[in-house]
């Protein structure tokens with residue numbers, strides 16, 4: 007039992023904006039009152055619900071591939087020293103699993119959503135998630151290039167496709183559905199891409215990316231998944247891709263959807279030398295369409311490693327950088343590409359990307375619909391989030407940074423005209439309350455009675471970077487896990503799963519297809535629920 | 551590593567119409583590979599199975615696998631790197647020195663024919679074995695092959711995959727990477743993982759006599775390592791966990807018999823393409839599993855006072 011007294015509370019889900027209140031915790035939950043237990047004097051400190059990362063890549067085959075490709079970065083990374091209660095690990099561009107938990111918690115984040123899981127290697131993802139301590143977890147299964155689903159969509163068999171998708175969500179022990187470059191990864195298996203929403207995909211007669219987007223969004227809504235279709239649009243990273251992004255959003259009218267890392271889909275121009283930010287028209291459309299949420303996918307200057315299921319994009323990036331290239335095509339389902347990358351302020355494209363991420367966060371007027379992410383590790387590593395918070399809260403700091411980017415970029419961006427500064431209340435929304443709501447995790451991202459006792463206590467520090475990098479306390483499930491930068495406890499986290507309704511007979515349809523196309527036995531394909539550490543099966547929403 | 555362009559084995563089954571085996575003898579070392587994944591199966595996009603695929607074997611000698619191939623290219627021992635480098639030049643239409651070609655044991659006609667076939671393929675794959683990765687040039691050879699496969703993607707779809715060894719060596723590699731960032735040769739003596747193959751690899755530590763105890767799991771170094779390493783294992787307290795008595799068991803202080811994973815103990819095996827496969831025991835074993843033994847040893851070790859007197863929980867300055 008803990009009572010936290012005297013702190014300024016920012017709990018947007020409950021409309022609390024900096025009022026001083028006591029918060030009582032017992033049994034891992036926020037409660038109305040406690041009798042006895044420890045008291046934390048938070049006088050003069052700031053309290054927020056623990057951070058929620060709606061889109062990150064921290065576990066599974068792709069990030070583990072990235073670890074293999076970057077041993078030189080491990081040497082310069084922060085190294086966690088083992089103790090009786092803490093495991094050894096390394097931070098850096100692709101942190102090891104234990105370090106991932108320590109780094110997230112150390113910054114006040116207590117829930118993370120791994121955004122890309124192939125069914126075929128989902129066991130691997132969950133094994134890694136077990137080794138990410140402290141934080142609670144969920145993951146999204148990759149669907150928009152799954153050939154069994156694509157064949158059904160092409161045949162117009164939406165009803166059967168819905169049962170297959172539901173079966174696959176449970177088979178992979180996922181929480182939601184991710185669509186990456188719909189049709190483009192399947193085309194990449196023939197060395198091609200899918201760039202036009204209305205063109206048939208290589209290897210298919212009539213199926214288009216647009217039809218995949220619509221079909222999956224409808225299925226996700228019909229299943230009543232708490233998190234809407236999570237879409238990584240076609241044409242990621244390419245100059246002029248804003249047209250594709252707008253078309254995708256239009257295809258989604260009438261459905262809920264989450265637009266992943268929108269920054270990478272917000273460009274105008276015809277080629278790399280004329281690339282410009284088109285965040286203004288994107289934000290305008292987005293603001294008028296409340297069926298959508300998004301995360302920034304913001305970029306920070308510096309070194310990172312990019313990993314995505316978007317194989318064709320990674321091949322292009324490899325050709326542009328001439329650096330290392332990793333690629334893994336996953337049979338019948340998806341693929342992934344890995345390219346180490348440095349974002350430089352002197353580079354026009356990188357400067358536009360840096361500005362565009364911030365612009366979206368500043369131009370989208372409802373903070374409940376745009377969330378802080380870097381698409382870790384693609385735009386920057388997650389442990390750099392405090393730098394983005396500083397950029398959002400301090401216009402003068404933004405101007406200083408603007409002075410250091412290439413002058414060529416000034417005409418190609420909107421950022422110099424934007425003076426908006428985020429308040430602490432808005433920061434609590436984009437880092438916690440908003441993403442928790444978009445994930446449908448009602449007891450996360452808020453501090454009302456009954457909420458999970460996940461919270462962070464900061465010094466009220468005018469130095470925003472210092473404030474958000476070094477919380478005074480972080481509590482997870484009511485336990486103090488971080489105190490003044492030291493990890494005090496490393497409890498195991500839970501994993502949220504969904505078991506949507508499906509006709510059990512769908513296995514009779516899947517089994518022969520599977521035995522034909524895959525290389526393992528059908529019985530070995532699903533992840534057994536016993537493999538999940540502290541699974542918590544959540545309900546689908548009532549479908550109306 | 552300059553990167554790796556690869557796929558899971560089902561992609562080979564469903565798509566590969568051009569398959570190269572380089573420095574390996576799958577017919578004898580991976581007996582199920584041909585039938586299950588690479589040559590025989592009828593795939594979604596290669597409906598006629600073997601008939602739809604061209605198979606090339608590159609090796610320094612004729613092995614049993616040659617029979618399975620359409621084309622056999624016999625490379626002079628130690629010249630794999632040169633052949634790969636010449637191929638990298640040829641795919642880009644760069645000139646090559648005929649004298650260098652002659653030294654490889656292959657003719658320019660053979661190599662240009664290979665390049666033409668590679669470019670005509672719809673989906674090419676190169677499997678490479680220890681004959682490439684463990685002979686002269688070692689990881690430089692693998693790197694050259696991986697680079698060739700990556701560069702082929704300028705012309706057509708091409709991937710490469712190592713033919714990994716026996717047991718669950720891939721699984722060990724995968725787990726070590728997610729826990730420490732490194733696949734093997736990891737030193738925890740400073741409390742955090744450091745990596746230096748050649749310095750921290752087991753064989754190097756043993757030959758130098760740096761280790762003062764050894765816990766051996768799923769391996770039999772007593773049968774495969776150089777004599778100085780074996781002598782050191784006999785000198786220090788060595789503990790072996792194995793379902794059977796191995797060469798190493800005979801020189802160890804302690805041998806603990808454990809259940810056979812996959813037969814009488816559950817677990818996960820990682821295939822050579824890093825796809826995890828659940829292992830379900832068919833039998834019960836009177837012996838404990840490896841996991842249980844390790845867990846109990848670990849609990850006993852944890853009960854002892856901590857030996858690392860680190861200043862702080864982490865360091866930003868690795869030494």
Ligand SMILES: [Zn+2]
Pocket residue numbers: 061062063121122266267314381
């Ligand atoms: Zn992503």
